[in-house]
Each structure stands twice: as C-alpha cells, then as structure tokens.
Amino acid sequence: MFETLSKAPGDKILALMGEYAADPRPTKIDLGVGVYKDEKGTTPIMSAVRKAEERILAAEKTKSYLGIAGNKGFGSAVLDLTLGDSVDRSRVRIAQAPGGTGSLWVLMQLINRARPGTTVWVSDPTWPNHNPIAENSGLAVATYPYFDPETRGVRFTEMLAALDQLGKDDVVLLHGCCHNPTGANLSAEQWDQVAASLARTGALPFIDLAYLGFGDGLEADAYGTRKVVSSVPEALVAFSGSKNFGLYRERIGAAILIARDAEQADITQSQLLNIIRGAYSQPPDHGAEIIRTILEDADLRTEWEAELNQMRTRMVHLREKLAETIRQRSNSEDFDFIADHRGMFSLLGLDSATVEHLKAANGVYMVGDSRINVAGIPEERVGDLADALLAANK
Numbered sequence: 003m004f005e006t007l008s009k010a011p012g013d014k015i016l017a018l019m020g021e022y023a024a025d026p027r028p029t030k031i032d033l034g035v036g037v038y039k040d041e042k043g044t045t046p047i048m049s050a051v052r053k054a055e056e057r058i059l060a061a062e063k064t065k066s067y068l069g070i071a072g073n074k075g076f077g078s079a080v081l082d083l084t085l086g087d088s089v090d091r092s093r094v095r096i097a098q099a100p101g102g103t104g105s106l107w108v109l110m111q112l113i114n115r116a117r118p119g120t121t122v123w124v125s126d127p128t129w130p131n132h133n134p135i136a137e138n139s140g141l142a143v144a145t146y147p148y149f150d151p152e153t154r155g156v157r158f159t160e161m162l163a164a165l166d167q168l169g170k171d172d173v174v175l176l177h178g179c180c181h182n183p184t185g186a187n188l189s190a191e192q193w194d195q196v197a198a199s200l201a202r203t204g205a206l207p208f209i210d211l212a213y214l215g216f217g218d219g220l221e222a223d224a225y226g227t228r229k230v231v232s233s234v235p236e237a238l239v240a241f242s243g244s245k246n247f248g249l250y251r252e253r254i255g256a257a258i259l260i261a262r263d264a265e266q267a268d269i270t271q272s273q274l275l276n277i278i279r280g281a282y283s284q285p286p287d288h289g290a291e292i293i294r295t296i297l298e299d300a301d302l303r304t305e306w307e308a309e310l311n312q313m314r315t316r317m318v319h320l321r322e323k324l325a326e327t328i329r330q331r332s333n334s335e336d337f338d339f340i341a342d343h344r345g346m347f348s349l350l351g352l353d354s355a356t357v358e359h360l361k362a363a364n365g366v367y368m369v370g371d372s373r374i375n376v377a378g379i380p381e382e383r384v385g386d387l388a389d390a391l392l393a394a395n396k
C-alpha cells in the first residue's frame with residue numbers, strides 16, 4: 003500500500019525551530035516560531051488558566067462524551083466575546099472545534115457541501131495553512147491584493163477593487179485582526195468599506211479570528227468581525243483560543259456560522275455537526291472548560307484580561323522600541339512600519355538571501371518570507387537586532 007507514496011514536504015517553520023535549537027551561539031535570537039513569549043523567552047501558562055484548571059480538577063464529575071457541538075457554556079461565552087450584540091443570536095450557531103485550524107477545517111468542509119469547488123479568496127500573502135485547508139476540503143483558492151511591500155501597509159484601494167468584483171458564489175477569507183504574516187491591518191473605516199462591499203456583492207465573508215486581544219484590545223480587535231457580520235445575511239467565523247488564552251496544545255477553537263434566519267441556521271448547523279461527527283465525532287473538553295470557567299467568573303475574567311493586556315502592551319512596546327532604535331541609528335524612517343503593525347508578526351519585506359544572511363552571520367532566525375515574531379525579541383538585545391537589520395538591509 004504505502005509504496006505508492008512519496009515523501010511530503012516538511013513544515014518550514016518546524017525545520018527552522020530545529021535549526022535554531024541546533025545553533026550553539028549563545029547570542030542567537032528566535033523570531034521564527036508563532037507562539038507568544040514573555041521577557042524570559044518562555045511561553046507561560048496564564049495564571050487565570052492555572053486557577054481555572056485547579057477548579058476544574060476539583061469539580062469535574064465525569065469524563066463522559068461532551069456532544070458534537072461541544073461545551074455549551076464555552077459556546078455562548080465565545081459568542082459574547084467575539085460577536086457581542088452585533089447580530090441576532092437566533093441566526094447564529096457555534097460548534098467547538100480543535101483549535102482555529104480545526105474550526106477552519108470544518109467550516110471549509112461546510113462551504114464545500116453547500117457549493118462544491120467554490121473559490122475562497124485569501125489575502126496575498128496569508129497564513130500558509132489556509133491554502134491546504136481549503137484545497138484539502140475540495141475548494142479552489144485565489145488571492146486578493148493585500149500587502150504593499152513598498153509601504154509595508156495594506157494596498158487597500160486594490161484590495162477593495164478586487165472584492166468589489168466578486169459575486170454570490172465567492173468566499174472571502176479575512177483576518178479579523180493581527181494579520182499573519184504581515185502585521186498590517188485594516189483601520190475601522192476600511193473595515194466599514196469592506197463590509198459595505200460584501201453586502202453589495204453578496205460574497206460570503208469568512209473571518210479567521212486567531213489573535214483576538216493581541217492587537218489593540220479585545221473590543222477594538224473585534225470591530226471588523228462585528229461590523230462585517232452585522233452588515234451581511236450570512237457569514238462564518240473561525241475562532242482560536244490558542245494565543246489569547248495561551249492554550250496552544252489544548253487545541254481549542256470554535257466554528258461560528260451566521261445564517262439568514264433561524265430556520266436556515268438550524269439546517270446549516272445540522273450539516274456542520276454531521277461533518278464533525280464524520281471527522282472526529284466530538285471535540286475534547288479541557289480547553290473549552292478552561293475558557294468557560296474564566297469567562298463566566300468575574301474575578302478570573304478580570305485576571306485573564308489583565309494578563310492578555312500585559313502581553314499585548316509588551317508586544318507594542320517591543321515594536322516601538324525596535325522602530326525607534328533603528329530610526330536613531332540610521333536616521334531613516336524605513337522601519338517605522340514595525341511600530342504601526344499590530345499582533346505578533348511583522349513582515350519585514352527582506353529577500354530570502356538577506357533572511358539567510360541574518361541567520362548565518364547574526365544568528366537572527368526568522369521565517370523565510372521575512373516574518374518576525376515581535377514577542378521573540380529579547381528587550382536587552384534590541385540594539386543588536388537593529389544593527390543586524392540595518393547592516394543586512396544596506
């Protein structure tokens with residue numbers, strides 16, 4: 003059987019992690035892997051999460067099956083967090099899924115059931131896993147203009163013009179906030195225009211919300227999602243609790259669907275649950291129960307929000323410090339965009355030879371497309387990093 007197979011390509015980011023681990027230089031800097039890191043370079047368990055886990059351990063009475071849609075308290079808490087009161091809940095359904103990736107997967111399967119082979123439009127560039135998830139679900143993928151390598155901002159006029167050309171059979175995948183890999187995001191006014199375009203064309207918005215709270219705060223980061231879902235009859239949202247709750251390995255996320263009315267919502271949800279049943283039957287509970295416990299308890303929620311805010315402001319501070327240091331040392335504004343970007347990543351716009359050079363000469367590791375994880379910048383090494391980037395960029 004297996005002799006028919008050839009080796010699948012390895013994951014580039016995992017390979018980079020391996021290279022970094024094998025590098026003996028004590029001065030090496032890891033800006034590659036996409037997990038939050040604190041000032042000690044570790045990915046901590048949030049204290050609200052620890053406390054929730056203690057409570058769960060003490061109170062849990064059964065390990066019986068959870069049900070296909072998952073933890074109900076988690077579901078309604080996540081809807082409050084993401085959608086607020088932007089849309090009438092009678093039109094909304096949610097199913098817990100394994101991570102943002104699992105949520106994207108089951109929703110792509112749903113799209114393919116509704117319209118086999120339809121096209122999902124993704125930003126150029128986008129998170130590299132979007133394409134395989136869509137294609138493995140039977141969908142076609144095309145790109146709309148997004149990142150401007152000159153300004154390192156969004157090519158908004160071109161983006162909007164491309165979205166305006168789409169129709170009812172198209173799906174538009176949008177990053178709800180904290181765009182990965184670029185770090186360049188839409189302003190509130192630009193979200194308004196995107197929402198108006200989607201309402202005009204009838205294309206289906208599909209929002210990937212993997213970094214809620216990592217950009218400008220929980221409410222500000224939800225603006226685009228809420229604006230879009232309140233402007234259109236149908237929408238999809240894939241939520242991830244990996245980053246904002248630091249629950250990466252618990253694999254917790256949610257697939258949210260908004261239908262034109264309650265009856266259509268029930269029918270569509272029945273298909274979504276049927277997809278889940280035929281894939282992994284039911285989701286695991288632990289991550290969902292942690293999130294439910296935190297969001298339903300006033301004290302734990304306050305503690306979580308404070309921790310999340312601390313992570314967010316640390317990333318903004320590192321951005322500002324790196325941009326400011328480069329400005330002072332080069333007398334140029336070439337890297338000011340790092341301070342304007344939001345979320346965990348910035349795409350520096352360096353070519354692959356420069357990325358390789360930074361790794362070989364300076365031990366600075368970043369993804370091959372020149373994406374850096376700003377949370378990986380050691381604060382005391384900002385000056386070294388600034389010098390390395392300036393020397394490589396000459």
Ligand SMILES: Cc1ncc(COP(=O)(O)O)c(C=O)c1O
Pocket residue numbers: 036100101102103104129177182210212242243244245250254255
């Ligand atoms: C844009 C984007 N979407 C979705 C995910 C999925 O995250 P997870 O499956 O770990 O929850 C990620 C993770 O890196 C991401 O960057």
